[in-house]
Amino acid sequence: METNIQNVILAGLDDGAKRFAYSMEELANLVAANNMTVSAQMTQKLDHPNPATYFGKGKIAELKELVTIHDSHMIVTNDELSPSQIRNIEAETEVKVLDRTGLILDIFASRAQSRAAKLQVEIARLQYQLPRLRTSMNIRLDQQTGAGGGSFTNRGAGETKLELDRRTIEKQIAHLKEELATIEKADTTRRNQRVKAGLPTVALVGYTNSGKSTTMNGLVRLFGQHLDKQVFEKDMLFATLDTSVRVLTLPDQKQFLLSDTVGFVSKLPHNLISAFRQTLAEAAQADLLIQVVDYADPNYQDMMQTTEQTLKAIGVTNIPMIVGYNKADKLLDPIAYPTREGDTLVYSARDEASLMALLAIIKEHIFNDYTTVDLLIPFSDGQIITYLNDNAHVIETNYVAEGTQVKVELTLADASKYAKYQLSSTDKS
Template structure:
């Protein structure tokens, strides 16, 4: 693991809030296999336009970097090329910023072709000023031979042209994939199955909850998704078929986690992987109840949902990791533990109620000589055989109240459909 100092200039008024961003940045570094061994913060109304930190603090940072023999310095603030070069020069140490960290995570872990291409495009755009600045240093040297099309152009022009080609090529490839994706979305739209999307801050436990639901559904291990204590463990959407209640099938989507201040260059890549969330019939907002930054994470999630125009979709707020929380009474909502499989039934019940608001289900016993009555009901509601009894067959029925009420006289004694209805 590489070692680093994390530096940040606090322009915001609240130290506690800034501290939370710093903690998150440490986790982002960890996800990039970088161990932050020291943190240095300067606070003020405006940062130094040339070096972010003011001179005295910058020298302190340089000394500290030397003393700790770190491999790099990470800046929380997004750096301009001028700032980056100046800090690098003064500290004699490689410097990266938070945007760089997030880009590296996306680059190394995106799996789908479109996510890879979009990340590549973001990376080129991010590096563009840096490359051009480098080239400018050797600019105006003649490049290419007389036979080349580039003959007579400055090296800088050649580099610019090359990058333009790369970007156009990437854009074309992305457009083709987007068209293909649109067709898939269209066929998914025609899929009669309801869609449920797990959304929430990164590391909240979305993938663990997906696995918990799959486990409840007794799905095989191969169907399980990747879960890990690491920011952005999931970068691409995964979809699985699940059974909600008796015979209610649905599609469950696991999505990329949200993060505060997502670099603007990555927004497009991020949004296209979040398409599943925008098309869902219901969202399950997973929160890490044990996290000290819960409120901030909740706000970021709600704001991101607004940005991707998914805030009109019915949403169930779920507090996860309750096994790590001492006082559950502090949480006013559905409390679960994905890891310990607790609260999953209650959650699926709520999902069912939202997706099928007029649905009722109960168990009934149909006497053998009256079984023909089911011929009609099989066409209009869902009927699952449970057991053969002495005096008839026991079924679980579900469907809209208007339909299933005809079977109500056959209900098993402990069932009471009217109670559910009111």
Template sequence: MTETTLKEEKRNQAVLVGLNAHSLPPEDNATETTLEELAALLETAGGECVGTVLQNKDKPDARTFIGEGKVDEVRELAQAVDADLIVFDNEISPAQVRVLTEDIGVQVMDRAGLILDIFAQRARTREGRLQVALAQYKYLLPRLTGMWGHLVRQTASGGKSPIGTRGPGETQLETDRRHIRRKIQKLEEDLQDVRRVRAVQRDRRIKNEVPVVTIVGYTNAGKSTLLNRLTGSAIPANNRLFDTLDTTTRMLEISDTCTVLVSDTVGFIRKLPHHLVEAFKATLEELKYADLLLHVIDASNEEWQSQARVVEKLIRELGAEQTPRIDVFNKCDCFYSDILPSGENIVSISAKTGEGLDRLTAAIGRQLDQGAKKVLLSLPYDRGGLLDMLYREAKVEDVEYGETILVQAVCTPKVLGQVQAYVTAPGP
């Protein structure tokens, strides 16, 4: 094996650090569970966890977040296990990142930075890349000062920077800030164009009365596997966090008279960076325009209740709390309890085995049945324009040209009202 290959295979060795403080809101604290999730995120990003440190404290330390004594402990652990990265489960300020990096001697980042790195690896479409780039630049902007600290450290001998090292660094810092602000402005303009295109597509769907079902849920809950099962698609669905970033939409025929569009979305997670949610608004705002949400919950995970609360909170933040919803308990074949969740608008399934999908399809049909009917129409040739309308706004199944134009189509009540005079019989 060559030296080049060895270098390529080397993975970041990381120590994970979390703070559980009484003064922080519960959702901002680190626990054994959130550190396990952070380790899974690190694995997804291509790194390896070689140690964890969980600090319990009344309140965060303003300078180091975890306190000077704990910093010494983290530094000693990092040296002992030869770690080259420290990842904090909590959000830490740019100033704290700079201090901790200097005190520990290796790169320090927080959960938000790690998630951004994963998103950058996963984005495939132009829209996805634009959204990730915007989030990255917004994350980077307040952290630029620390990145220019090397100009001081390279030559400083007594706490002061010698003449000649201050000006250029500051000048370059300001230049970089202006450059990034311009980049952010351009990306926001490009994403406005994306939102306009989505709005046009949305208007077309509304006009054609095609119901939209959007799949939401915690990351790795099985959303892509469910979409594949429902629609016969072959979307990559792997057992890893944030495997899907780019929205995928497929057609699903519920019955002879009900066809819907089903969309997969990016997964949610605890402590999802705010600027990442903002950047992905162009994608995530589709939730509030959906006719039905399928909230996929990993029933095999003992933390499913807290994961469901994370998703419900983000649904509210995105303004989709009034959208009708079905809670889909997935992986029921691996459920850890004897009694599966049940109730109105609750369905237990296994997207992997197909168990319960018939019940889910029936539940979707009950929610979205628009009273469409299959009919046989006899259109005079001088009313041929109605056929064009039917192709746009109904589901045309068969056309025969004889003495009249015989059309078999599935029509919503609105369309049926426009062609009622030409109905010869209900469709077969």
């Protein structure tokens, strides 16, 4: 992993796509997130990349000149390059080339905290590295105990070394996948237990640095069971890669699970999407999604498109979604907030009124199977009253000769469970 490399050159190929300028701006942000600074930028308009060097011959010469002028340490490209393209550009410019996929993998590697996240990133990194092996690479072969002997008789040593490198990495990938599968099995078990508990689930999704973690922390501060269960938040790309799940308990005793998921970015490497599929299972199995959008970013519509494309790529479809246009407090032209229109909300995750407005929309979606009933509970069944007081929204309580009469808001399941205690309209009168 490359860290603290100063002075890099950005290079991108403009093939006429309307989002090119935005993608280059995003690349600069990714570079900054990886502790690098940009000394120069070079772009080329070209319908199709050069198979050998990606950029045209003249632009390669320009890149070499920029490296010399700025004494740059690295060239960072806006697209994923083939192994031969990287080698050829490095040979011409005499500096290391890091493509967009490699850059994102570096950032993910530096951000991963949990064992699962580290395994997911390492699997993606090795899968990316596998086709890029070359005989000159310094790969540590943990299971290679020696060379020589008959196996070298009919093949060159370089070819055999490359095959050994490839075999070693394939074994590493298989071993890491086995370990990850064990962790994912435990995660699935915990997720199934939460499903059996009957708590509705809400998942925050969206572009990296859109304010998902800030939104979650705000709701946890208001309704969380443990205030120390805040998730990490920072104004940077991919501040967290781990999915966090918290139980929120509302004043009316209703509860739901809220999860914060890894953020998205355009051109997210396919291997990373595959590796993080289990991490994003919280979103795939949620009852409701909240797409958090950085409304203060002029490219927010592109970010929304990327989010929706990524959700589709990981199989998250047909789940109701709220769109939360966050960071209204950072808009250059101030507007009133919170402002709701249907299932969209303009808000600020740092504003309590905004969070309450968001919660109101959430409740409409996940608690729409509640009904208000009148029950008469005999004094001999007092444990039911205790349960209702602890787990339901008791609107009114009266004590009569036959027992305790309550008006209470219940799920349809609980209403059915206590149907024999329900008062008819005649009884209530």
